[in-house]
Amino acid sequence: MARVSQEHLDARRRQILDGAALCFARNGFHATSMQDVLKEVGLSAGAVYRYFRGKEELIGAIVGEVLERIQGTFEAAVDETPPPPPDVLIGRALTQVLSSRTDEGDGEVPYFPRLMLQVWAETMRNDELATVMRDGYTRVRAAWVKIVEGYQAAGMMRADIPADHVARAMIGAAQGFAAQLALFDEVPVEALQDGLRGLMSMGKPQ
Template identity: 70%
Template sequence: MARVSQEHLDARRRQILDGAARCFARNGFHATSMQDVLKEVDLSAGAVYRYFSGKDELIAAIVTEVLGGIREAFEEAARQSPPPPPDVLVGRVMTQVLGLGGGGKLGLSWDGEASFPRLMIQVWTETLRDGELSQVLRTGFATVRAAWVKVVEGYQEAGLMRADIPADHVARTMIATAQGFAAQQALFGSAPVGVIQDGLRGLMSMEPPR
């Protein structure tokens, strides 16, 4: 019997994750069954259960992967001295998130019915009732937050940002901005990343009244 290559195993896992993400974004977690996932990916139950024990494990894998991609983007920015300004940085990360949904790590389309923002809204809702998923999200958020704090500390060390404000507070605000933009995309329709970049530039341009 021929031995299955690691490349084949990785590709099959990728196929299952992408199909499950499309189903969840399209119909929600509760309305999506494992049978729906099997139909979407056109695989047998045995082929899918070889990689994932069930729906909850699929959801956790998707959440972990997305948060990991966002963390990597900010860790890369933190290694620059100084990091790019917030409008450039947030725009870059949001573009990477769109890349995760547009032929990147997750097979979702930004403007289609199976969009990354819709998926994330449902993930946030699901964490309110699912303790295990909530822990996955909390752990992921902690790693993302740590990466953003490093970025803010880079701004402060370079004299580009006030140093008397806790870096963690600024990091949380930047995360909230990105999350809010994603929520608007899901609820009110898509908008280019330039919108959030322009908004940040406007806020950054404020000066005390003369």
């Protein structure tokens, strides 16, 4: 029997995760069955269950991957002296996670914001997923804290404000923007970046 290469296994896993993410974003976690996922990816049940035992494992793997990509973006910025400003960093992270798109009738739209809302709702009842989210958030926040400390060390930001507080605010800005995309209308990431630049430019009244 021919041995299956690791490259083939990785590509198959990627195919399953991408198809499942589309299904969850389109119809919601509970309205999506494993049969829906099988149909989306065009694979047999045996092929899919070789990698994932069910929907819970699929959603956990999807969330874990996204959080790792975001964490990697911010951790790489820590090594820059000084770190790029918040508008640049958040733009990088959002552009990366919004790069996956799906056709929804009147044009292609990013599916990640919809998936994000589904995941948030699911964490209210799924303890394992809540743990994945909590651990990922903690790592992302820790990376942001280091970035803020870099701003403060370079004299780019007030040093009397706790770095953790700034980190939470920046994460909230990115999460809030993604929620707007999911609930209202699609706007470019540049809109958030412009908004952040406007806030960053504020000074005392003349």
